[in-house]
């Protein structure tokens with residue numbers, strides 16, 4: 260299944276779920292926030308997001324500076340006016356995210372909800 264069909268199916272699942280509004284959306288691995296922006300637009304902004312991402316450089320995305328990605332993510336979230344609580348959690352060697360915050364993580368709460 261290509262990315263367009265996958266995204267269409269993702270949208271259908273969300274819309275068919277008949278979620279109470281504002282919906283709550285937990286996203287693990289947000290990168291620059293593309294999926295988050297998609298869900299936000301799909302639900303016409305009636306969504307509260309918790310985004311978890313360590314924003315640490317890692318092997319699967321070689322050559323990508325994740326501190327830059329994190330800045331773009333925050334700028335994108337701000338640009339769309341989404342209500343997002345961001346947890347920048349450190350990953351352990353096995354790739355599992357634990358509850359430790361990264362060195363410079365302020366668990367960015369973009370001022371919108373707790």
Ligand SMILES: C[S@@+](CC[C@H](N)C(=O)[O-])C[C@H]1O[C@@H](n2cnc3c(N)ncnc32)[C@H](O)[C@@H]1O
Nearest residue numbers: 287288289290293294312313314350354355356
């Ligand atoms: C391929 S990107 C995801 C794409 C993103 N959903 C989008 O809309 O563009 C993978 C993301 O997962 C994050 N990630 C990697 N390991 C993770 C972990 N153990 N827990 C949470 N996020 C993780 C990376 O930092 C990266 O931002």
